[in-house]
Amino acid sequence: LTTRRDVLKGAGVIGLSAIASPVLWRQSSTVTAPLGPRWITYGANPGSQMAVSWSSGTAAGKLVTPAAPVVRWGLDTTYGSVLPASVSRVPVPSGIGEPPENTAYMSAVLDSLAPGTTYHYSVTNNGTTWGPDAAFTTAGLGVSPWLFTAFGDQAASASAAAPMARLAASLNPAFHLLAGDLAYATPDPLVLPNVSGFHPAQWENYLNMAGPSIAQAIPLMSSVGSHELEPLANPYAGFVTRFTQPYDPASGSPVAHSFQYGNVALVHLDGNDLSAQEITHNGYTGGTQTTW
Numbered sequence: 001l002t003t004r005r006d007v008l009k010g011a012g013v014i015g016l017s018a019i020a021s022p023v024l025w026r027q028s029s030t031v032t033a034p035l036g037p038r039w040i041t042y043g044a045n046p047g048s049q050m051a052v053s054w055s056s057g058t059a060a061g062k063l064v065t066p067a068a069p070v071v072r073w074g075l076d077t078t079y080g081s082v083l084p085a086s087v088s089r090v091p092v093p094s095g096i097g098e099p100p101e102n103t104a105y106m107s108a109v110l111d112s113l114a115p116g117t118t119y120h121y122s123v124t125n126n127g128t129t130w131g132p133d134a135a136f137t138t139a140g141l142g143v144s145p146w147l148f149t150a151f152g153d154q155a156a157s158a159s160a161a162a163p164m165a166r167l168a169a170s171l172n173p174a175f176h177l178l179a180g181d182l183a184y185a186t187p188d189p190l191v192l193p194n195v196s197g198f199h200p201a202q203w204e205n206y207l208n209m210a211g212p213s214i215a216q217a218i219p220l221m222s223s224v225g226s227h228e229l230e231p232l233a234n235p236y237a238g239f240v241t242r243f244t245q246p247y248d249p250a251s252g253s254p255v256a257h258s259f260q261y262g263n264v265a266l267v268h269l270d271g272n273d274l275s276a277q278e279i280t281h282n283g284y285t286g287g288t289q290t291t292w
Contacts (some may be wrong), residue, residue, distance in 0.1 A: 033057060033066040033104060033125040036204075037211025038134060042175065042219050042259055044246040046139035047115035050219070051244040052085075053107040054123050054131075054211075059201040060100050066125035069106040073121035077133050083108045085123070090200070090238045096193040098231070101200045107244045116140030134216045139174065143263045147171060152179030152225065156205035165213035174261060176218050180225025180271065182206055185238070189229035189272070189280040198231055203242065221245065223268040224255045226278040235281070252288025 036055035043049025052071045057064050066087055074080035085108035090101040106123070113119065118137045124130045140146075149168040154161045168176055183206035187197040210220065222243050229235045236254050240247065245268075247257045253270040260266070272281045273289050 032129075033064045035123065035125055035129075035131045036103075037207045037216070038123060038131070039207065039211050039215035039243075040136055040217070040219050041221060041243060041245050042139070043109050043111070044259070046175075046219075046259055046261055047141060048113045048138065049109055049111050050113060050119075050136055050138065051107055051109045052121060052123065053105065053242070053244055055204070055207060055242075056104045056106065056125055057102055058204055059103050061102055063102045064104065066104055066106060068125070068127035069108075070124050070127055071108045071110065071121055072124075072130070073110055073119050075117070075119065077120050079120065079122070081110075083110060088241050090241050091233065093192060093231075093233055096195060098195055099198055099200055101238070103200075103204065105241055109244065113138050136217055136219070137174075139261050146174045146262060148175050148177060148261075149173040150177035150179060152223075153181045154178070154206075154210075155181075155184050156202060156209050158209060161206075162209050162213050165210055165215075169214040169218055173218060175221050176214060177266070178220055178222040180223045181227045182222065182225075184227050186227050186230055189226050189235075189278050190231040191235075191280060192231050192233070195231045200230075200238065203238070207242070221259065221266070221268065224270055224272065226272060226275065228255075229272060229278075229281060248292070250288075251292040252285030256289055256292065 033056040038054040041051045043051055056066050069085040069087060070082050071085055072079040072082045085106040088105050092098050092101050115138055118135055120133050120135045122130045122133050149171055183202045185200050185202040190198055224239055228239045230238050240254060245257050246259060255270050256268060258267040273285050275282055
């Protein structure tokens with residue numbers, strides 16, 4: 001008998017390979033895949049790695065697979081370096097009335113970057129038509145003053161969430177921390193086969209808001225809240241598909257991770273493992289996350 005706890009603990013070991021199941025590679029249209037919003041996250045070493053992600057299509061729209069997703073980057077808009085990106089989709093269980101999730105998510109981790117350096121980048125889905133330029137700055141070496149911003153329970157409102165994101169970006173933080181409950185695609189933690197009120201298209205609203213407002217230039221380092229628990233075989237499959245972060249399977253959780261900026265270490269834990277309010281997944285790591 002396989003329990004939800006088994007699934008979540010197994011996902012922590014399998015990591016992103018759990019996402020690459022056959023359901024990701026269905027027959028798709030030959031229509032050119034449109035470029036969606038972009039967002040960036042630090043890799044395991046914020047001074048030398050940056051993950052560039054973007055989306056294409058919509059959850060309920062036509063299934064279109066980008067033919068040649070690529071990131072180009074360099075010290076200016078002549079770029080000079082290119083890297084193919086992976087393509088993933090959120091794996092959707094069949095036969096239970098699950099809403100479609102046809103959005104394609106692309107991601108590439110740029111490596112061997114110089115610390116404390118500004119890079120320009122742009123992306124393409126077909127190798128010829130490129131999106132607009134954006135820029136990011138890697139973490140510097142040594143100890144010096146720096147700023148970060150943070151909030152949670154943001155949701156995706158263009159009238160409320162977007163001004164907050166733009167305000168954070170205007171402060172030019174090194175990175176922005178998200179404390180969970182990002183898009184509110186679920187009204188409450190949902191467990192299969194209950195899909196009542198699950199609206200994965202809400203992630204499109206969130207990323208379309210966050211990308212241009214802050215996330216295409218400022219790394220978003222995200223934790224999960226109860227609203228990231230979605231009715232999927234792996235409840236966190238949607239989150240880890242969308243956000244490429246240095247998850248650590250040794251934590252027992254598929255979403256726990258940490259990184260160091262300057263002389264400060266930041267640890268992202270899964271509060272759902274120890275939640276007295278939302279007990280659906282309470283204790284699923286069996287104490288492993290606490291030990292980690």
